[in-house]
Amino acid sequence: xxxxxxxPSHQVxxxxxxxxxxxxxxxxxxxxxxxxxxxxxxxxxxxxxxNNEISEKSEIFDDxxxxxxxxxxxxxxxxxxxxxxxxxxxxxxxSEAPGQGGExxxxxxxxxxxx
Amino acid sequence: ILNVEQSxxxxxxxxxxxxxxxxxxxxxxxxxxxxxxxxTAKSPEALFVMTLNGDEKKKGRISATLNTxxxxxxxxxxxxxxxxxxxxxxxxxxxxxxxxxxxxxxLSVKP
Numbered sequence: 145x146x147x148x149x150x151x152p153s154h155q156v157x158x159x160x161x162x163x164x165x166x167x168x169x170x171x172x173x174x175x176x177x178x179x180x181x182x183x184x185x186x187x188x189x190x191x192x193x194x195n196n197e198i199s200e201k202s203e204i205f206d207d208x209x210x211x212x213x214x215x216x217x218x219x220x221x222x223x224x225x226x227x228x229x230x231x232x233x234x235x236x237x238x239s240e241a242p243g244q245g246g247e248x249x250x251x252x253x254x255x256x257x258x259x
Numbered sequence: 260i261l262n263v264e265q266s267x268x269x270x271x272x273x274x275x276x277x278x279x280x281x282x283x284x285x286x287x288x289x290x291x292x293x294x295x296x297x298x299t300a301k302s303p304e305a306l307f308v309m310t311l312n313g314d315e316k317k318k319g320r321i322s323a324t325l326n327t328x329x330x331x332x333x334x335x336x337x338x339x340x341x342x343x344x345x346x347x348x349x350x351x352x353x354x355x356x357x358x359x360x361x362x363x364x365x366l367s368v369k370p
């Protein structure tokens with residue numbers, strides 16, 4: 145069964161460093177998403193991406209964040225200068241379409257720890 | 260601010276018990292309500308996507324109902340098994356496509 149994959153599973157970085165989190169969405173999906181969950185809190189939406197551009201983003205997704213689909217398979221989230229409060233589990237998701245039946249399939253997450 | 264609430268926060272039941280939990284969500288600008296089952300260190304697994312008021316969906320021993328007018332959904336598990344132990348997340352989807360999640364209900368089923 146096709147699945148969303150994410151690498152790495154755990155990333156430890158120092159404050160101020162850049163990190164890139166990688167995702168391989170399901171191959172025939174067209175819509176891609178990043179969410180995150182800070183420990184003990186709700187899963188929060190960061191950004192959605194379609195047709196090589198951002199379609200929606202939350203207040204969390206500020207200038208420190210960017211997304212890219214560098215080739216036909218990968219979807220990346222970059223954090224330019226990490227802060228302690230960026231420590232969270234980051235989930236990638238993909239869907240065929242966001243219409244009423246648009247199920248979003250999630251990857252297993254990357255745990256980012258900023259020290 | 261759109262808010263999704265789930266209750267209870269956690270639940271401990273014995274194997275064989277039936278259980279249910281609640282998700283409440285905004286009743287305006289509703290497009291869909293998603294339920295996920297999430298085990299630690301695994302991907303959240305999609306259970307149901309519900310779109311119509313009065314929808315009832317079933318997958319094995321798990322079923323869900325939807326009331327969009329009053330803004331709630333129930334998830335039922337019949338005859339809980341230890342392998343049902345997980346966090347059950349609901350998420351509201353409005354017109355923009357992104358999901359707004361509740362905090363989840365953590366279910367523990369003791370053998």
